[in-house]
Amino acid sequence: MRCPKCGHSDSKVTDTRSANGVSSIRRRRVCLGCGHRFFTNETVCEEYPIVIKRNGKEEEFDRDKVKIGLSKAFKKSANIGNKVDEIYARAIGEILSNHPNKICSETIGMIIMGLLKASDPAAYLRFASVYKNFETADDFAFEFRKMSSAKEDE
Ligand SMILES: [Zn+2]
Secondary structure (H helix, E strand, O other): OOOOOOOOOOEEEEEEEEOOOOOEEEEEEEEOOOOOEEEEEEEOOOOOOEEEOOOOOEEOOOHHHHHHHHHHHHOOOOOOOOHHHHHHHHHHHHHHHHOOOEEEHHHHHHHHHHHHHHHOHHHHHHHHHHHHHHHOOHHHHHHHHHHHHHHHHO
């Protein structure tokens, strides 16, 4: 981090505080060249994997798409609370630690469905049907039918 006054490349951190919750911190620095004091704001930047779609095309990881899908799944659930955020955070965690570079869109769906299945079967079924619609993935249709027929058998 270069000194804005003299351009010296070394500075010493004299104070660190969180500025914006946990995602951003503010550092007070002093230039080792001229003694000028300045601040830096540092923000956590997550790097998301490239998503490989069913048709083989690659696209940017879309966090909103994941969250919207989850919100829809929980729409009619009674005690949503912060379930959406919780499942979302766990899904992102799993995606980042197991698939840091590339991930298939189906895999994202499977991860989320796996988490939903354990947490809220009704939301799981809704997610599966929503996902099937915007992904046109036969796997999800199959999974959805499998769950539906399992229910009928009970
Ligand atoms: Zn300086």
